[in-house]
Amino acid sequence: MTVPFAAKRLGxxxxxxxxxxxxxxxxxxxxxxxxxxxDIKVLDNNPIYQNQTYRLKFRFGPSYPIEPPxxxxxxxxxxxxxxxxxxxxxxxxxxxxxxxxxxxxxxxVESVCMSLQSMLTGNSKDERPPGDEDxxxxxxxxxxxxxxxxxxxxx
Amino acid sequence: xxxxxxxxxxxxxxxPLAGLMQVEQAFRCHVCKDFYNSPMITSCSxxxxxxxxxxxxxxxxxxxxxxxxxxxxxxxxxxxxxxxxDAFVKSRNTIMEFAxxxxxxxxxRSPKRKATELEExxxxxxxxxxxxxxxxxxxxxVEANAVLMREEVDVVESEDTPxxxxxxDDGLVACPICWARMKSWQVDRHIDNxxxxxxxxxxxxxxxxxxxxxxxxxxxxxxxxNPPTPxxxxxxxxxxxxxxxxDTALRKKMGxxxxxxxxxxxxLEKRHQEWITLWNANCDSAKPKRRxxxxxxxxxxxRTMGSRAxxxxxxxxMGAQIKDKDFDGAAWATKHDTSFKDLIAKARGSRNKxxxxxxxxNEAGESGTPRDDGKGINGTGAMPDLLQGAVVDLTGPPxxxxxxxxxxxxxPRGPTSSGVGFTGQGPILGKEALHPLTDRTSTCSSxxxxxxxPS
Numbered sequence: 208m209t210v211p212f213a214a215k216r217l218g219x220x221x222x223x224x225x226x227x228x229x230x231x232x233x234x235x236x237x238x239x240x241x242x243x244x245x246d247i248k249v250l251d252n253n254p255i256y257q258n259q260t261y262r263l264k265f266r267f268g269p270s271y272p273i274e275p276p277x278x279x280x281x282x283x284x285x286x287x288x289x290x291x292x293x294x295x296x297x298x299x300x301x302x303x304x305x306x307x308x309x310x311x312x313x314x315x316v317e318s319v320c321m322s323l324q325s326m327l328t329g330n331s332k333d334e335r336p337p338g339d340e341d342x343x344x345x346x347x348x349x350x351x352x353x354x355x356x357x358x359x360x361x362x
Numbered sequence: 363x364x365x366x367x368x369x370x371x372x373x374x375x376x377x378p379l380a381g382l383m384q385v386e387q388a389f390r391c392h393v394c395k396d397f398y399n400s401p402m403i404t405s406c407s408x409x410x411x412x413x414x415x416x417x418x419x420x421x422x423x424x425x426x427x428x429x430x431x432x433x434x435x436x437x438x439x440x441x442x443x444x445x446x447x448d449a450f451v452k453s454r455n456t457i458m459e460f461a462x463x464x465x466x467x468x469x470x471r472s473p474k475r476k477a478t479e480l481e482e483x484x485x486x487x488x489x490x491x492x493x494x495x496x497x498x499x500x501x502x503x504v505e506a507n508a509v510l511m512r513e514e515v516d517v518v519e520s521e522d523t524p525x526x527x528x529x530x531d532d533g534l535v536a537c538p539i540c541w542a543r544m545k546s547w548q549v550d551r552h553i554d555n556x557x558x559x560x561x562x563x564x565x566x567x568x569x570x571x572x573x574x575x576x577x578x579x580x581x582x583x584x585x586x587x588n589p590p591t592p593x594x595x596x597x598x599x600x601x602x603x604x605x606x607x608x609d610t611a612l613r614k615k616m617g618x619x620x621x622x623x624x625x626x627x628x629x630l631e632k633r634h635q636e637w638i639t640l641w642n643a644n645c646d647s648a649k650p651k652r653r654x655x656x657x658x659x660x661x662x663x664x665r666t667m668g669s670r671a672x673x674x675x676x677x678x679x680m681g682a683q684i685k686d687k688d689f690d691g692a693a694w695a696t697k698h699d700t701s702f703k704d705l706i707a708k709a710r711g712s713r714n715k716x717x718x719x720x721x722x723x724n725e726a727g728e729s730g731t732p733r734d735d736g737k738g739i740n741g742t743g744a745m746p747d748l749l750q751g752a753v754v755d756l757t758g759p760p761x762x763x764x765x766x767x768x769x770x771x772x773x774p775r776g777p778t779s780s781g782v783g784f785t786g787q788g789p790i791l792g793k794e795a796l797h798p799l800t801d802r803t804s805t806c807s808s809x810x811x812x813x814x815x816p817s
Binding site: 211212213215216218219220221222223226227269270272273274307311312313315 | 368370371372375392393394395396414417418421422424426427429662663666667
C-alpha cells in the first residue's frame with residue numbers, strides 16, 4: 208500500500224524529532240499525522256517571555272509539505288498566548304512563513320518551531336497586533352484562509 | 363497510527379560512525395526527507411526528488427530551498443548523485459549492522475582512517491578487521507579505476523562483473539537507437555562510437571575485441587532479443603495551460619490519457635496535473651514503473667486528496683485554491699458584479715412571489731378573494747412587502763389557520779409549497795428575515811433559504 212506522501216514525510220519528521228529536538232522545543236503529542244502539539248520556550252532572557260512555556264498546535268493537510276501546516280498557539284491554564292505584535296490573542300499567528308507565499312516545502316515542524324522561537328526572542332513590544340479585539344471577535348475562518356498582509360520585515 | 367519502518371539519518375547518532383549522519387543527510391531530499399528518488403537538479407543547482415520538485419514547481423514555480431523561479435522543463439537529472447544514493451542505500455544496512463554490533467576497539471577508527479589510507483596502505487597488518495576494510499575499499503577503488511579504464515576501450519567490459527543479471531529492470535537503460543542495454547552513462551559514448559544505427563537488439567554496443575565478455579554475454583542476448591517493452595523511454599507530457607482550455611477539450615485530453623473525467627472542472631485540472639507530475643517523474647526514473655502502477659498511485663492520490671478525499675480536507679483544498687497566489691478579490695468582484703446583481707434581483711423576485719402567494723393565501727383565508735397587488739417586481743419593493751407580510755403573520759395568527767385546506771389546491775405549482783412553508787412558520791421566519799434584510803447579501807441568502815430547501 209502506498210502511503211500518502213504527507214504521512215510518509217511526517218513519519219520521518221516524527222522519527223527525527225523524537226530522537227532530538229533543539230533546545231526549548233518539546234514534543235507534547237503526535238498521535239496521528241493530522242495534529243501535533245509542541246511546547247516552545249524562549250531561551251534568552253527577554254523579559255516578556257521569561258519563565259513561560261507556549262503550546263503550539265500544528266495541523267497538517269494531505270498536501271503537506273507542499274502546503275504549509277496550520278500553526279496556532281493554544282491557550283491552557285499554564286500555557287498563555289505569547290504577547291507579540293503578530294500573534295492575535297486567539298493564538299493565530301501572522302507570519303509569512305506559514306502562508307502560501309512564504310512557505311517552502313523544505314521547512315518542517317522543527318524549523319517552524321525555531322522560527323517562532325526567534326520571532327518571540329527578537330520582539331521587544333509587549334503588545335497585541337492592531338485591531339486584535341475586532342479580529343478575534345469576528346474571525347470564524349481557519350488561519351489558512353485568512354489573507355494576511357505581511358508588512359513587517361523585522362521579524 | 364500506522365507503523366512505518368522509518369530509517370533516518372539520526373540512526374547514526376550514538377554509533378561509532380556518527381559522521382555518517384551528515385553523509386546520509388546529504389543523500390536525502392529536503393522535501394520528502396527520504397533518499398533521493400530520481401534526483402533532479404534545478405537551474406539554481408539545488409537537487410530534489412523528481413516527484414517532489416515537480417509537485418513544488420506545479421504549485422508555485424519556485425525552488426523550495428532558495429525561492430528562485432524555475433520551470434519543470436529546466437530540470438535535469440543528477441545521475442551521479444543517483445548512483446551515489448543507490449550505492450549508499452544498498453550498503454546502508456550492512457554498515458549500520460557493522461556500526462551497531464559491539465566490536466573490538468578498532469571500529470571507531472575506521473571512518474577516520476579513510477583520509478590517511480592512501481599513505482599507509484599496509485601498515486596495520488596485525489589488526490585483522492581494519493586491514494580487511496582497508497584492503498577491500500582500496501581494492502574497490504582500484505577495481506573501479508580499472509573498470510573505468512577498460513570501459514574507455516570497450517563498453518561491454520562491465521558485463522563480466524559476477525553479479526551481472528540481464529534483467530530489464532536492472533538499472534540499465536536502452537540505447538535510443540539500437541535498443542542495446544547498457545549503463546546510463548555509457549550511452550553517449552556508445553552512440554558516438556559503436557552504435558550500429560538502427561534497432562538491432564543482438565548487435566549489442568560493441569561486437570569488438572572482447573571474447574571474455576562476449577561468451578558471458580551469450581544468454582543475455584536472447585533476453586534482449588524479444589524487444590523489452592519498458593525499454594522504450596516514455597515521453598514526458600507537456601503541461602497544459604488550463605485557463606486556455608475549454609471543458610470539452612480538457613475532458614478529451616484526459617480521455618486520451620485514460621484518466622477519469624468525473625468531478626468538477628477544478629478536480630479535472632488537479633487530477634490532470636497530478637497525473638503529469640507522476641508520469642514525468644516516472645520518466646526520470648532509472649527504473650520506470652508500469653502504467654498500471656502509476657494508475658495505482660493516482661488512485662491513492664484520488665483517495666487522499668482528490669475527488670474521494672474526506673470532505674473536510676477537500677473543502678480545505680478548495681479554500682486554499684481560491685486563496686491561492688494572485689487571486690484578486692476586488693477584480694473578481696467588479697468582473698462579476700453584473701451577475702451578482704442579477705442573482706440578487708432574481709432572489710428578490712422569488713421572495714416577492716413567495717410573499718404574494720402568502721398574501722394570497724391569507725386573503726383567501728380571510729375573504730376568499732385572491733389579491734394580486736402587482737407589487738415587488740423591482741428589488742426595492744421587496745422590503746416593505748416582506749415587512750408587511752411578516753407583520754400580517756405576526757399579528758394575525760388566525761389568518762394563517764385556513765391554509766392547510768388551501769394548500770392542496772395549489773400543490774401543482776412550484777413556488778407555492780415554499781410560500782406555504784413560509785407562512786406556516788410565519789412568526790419565526792418573519793422575525794428572522796427582518797434583521798438580515800438590512801444588508802444586500804443576506805437578503806439573497808435568506809430568500810433563497812426557504813425556496814431551495816427540500817421542505
